[in-house]
Amino acid sequence: xxxxxxxxxxxxxxxxxxxxxxxxxxxxxxxxxxxxxxxxxxxxxxxxxxxxxxxxxxxxxxxxxxxxxxxxxxxxxxxxxxxxxxxxxxxxxxxxxxxxxxxxxxxxxxxxxxxxxxxxxxxxxxxxxxxxxxxxxxxxxxxxxxxxxxxxxxxxxxxxxxxxxxxxxxxxxxxxxxxxxxxxxxxxxxxxxxxxxxxxxxxxxxxxxxxxxxxxxxxxxxxxxxxxxxxxxx
Numbered sequence: 568x569x570x571x572x573x574x575x576x577x578x579x580x581x582x583x584x585x586x587x588x589x590x591x592x593x594x595x596x597x598x599x600x601x602x603x604x605x606x607x608x609x610x611x612x613x614x615x616x617x618x619x620x621x622x623x624x625x626x627x628x629x630x631x632x633x634x635x636x637x638x639x640x641x642x643x644x645x646x647x648x649x650x651x652x653x654x655x656x657x658x659x660x661x662x663x664x665x666x667x668x669x670x671x672x673x674x675x676x677x678x679x680x681x682x683x684x685x686x687x688x689x690x691x692x693x694x695x696x697x698x699x700x701x702x703x704x705x706x707x708x709x710x711x712x713x714x715x716x717x718x719x720x721x722x723x724x725x726x727x728x729x730x731x732x733x734x735x736x737x738x739x740x741x742x743x744x745x746x747x748x749x750x751x752x753x754x755x756x757x758x759x760x761x762x763x764x765x766x767x768x769x770x771x772x773x774x775x776x777x778x779x780x781x782x783x784x785x786x787x788x789x790x791x792x793x794x795x796x797x798x799x800x801x
């Protein structure tokens with residue numbers, strides 16, 4: 568076998584070993600550098616900035632968050648809980664018209680309670696935000712701004728437009744947190760939908776209620792949050 572062929576085979580072997588090493592590497596190694604930036608997005612840049620550009624320190628902090636909260640056992644909301652939270656958020660936005668600062672403060676507390684009910688830490692804001700950053704990093708900036716506005720909204724240092732932007736910016740995290748629903752209920756919803764479609768195909772002029780539809784709350788319909796377009800329930 569020629570020397571060139573041997574060199575080529577050696578290069579291929581080294582490459583294969585490197586690929587396998589990346590695949591089976593522990594999460595702490597997979598999520599270093601580019602992986603952390605991809606996962607945390609703006610939160611990555613924020614953490615580096617807080618560490619005065621020290622990327623090594625930022626990587627250590629973000630990797631620790633992954634270790635602590637990456638496998639956090641979050642839970643979906645019950646349908647009744649989702650309906651209540653959507654109604655409370657609508658009430659906060661109506662309250663904003665009369666009392667912007669109070670509405671923002673209530674929205675901040677509301678998201679904190681919602682995160683707690685989803686299984687995120689609730690004892691301290693910083694701990695809760697660290698956990699949320701692992702699972703909802705792209706939407707976390709809006710919640711941070713809301714929390715800051717809630718703290719200073721009553722002292723006159725934040726104007727009404729800033730309060731409005733803070734409330735609107737936090738909506739993304741709110742919607743993400745209410746999106747999950749128990750698998751059992753989701754499967755029943757899909758079963759009922761398939762049953763009704765089958766009735767339509769067989770010539771029924773009007774779909775009749777499917778199995779378990781009787782007494783079904785209106786929460787099964789799509790939510791329409793104030794200040795938003797239609798939002799699809801997950």
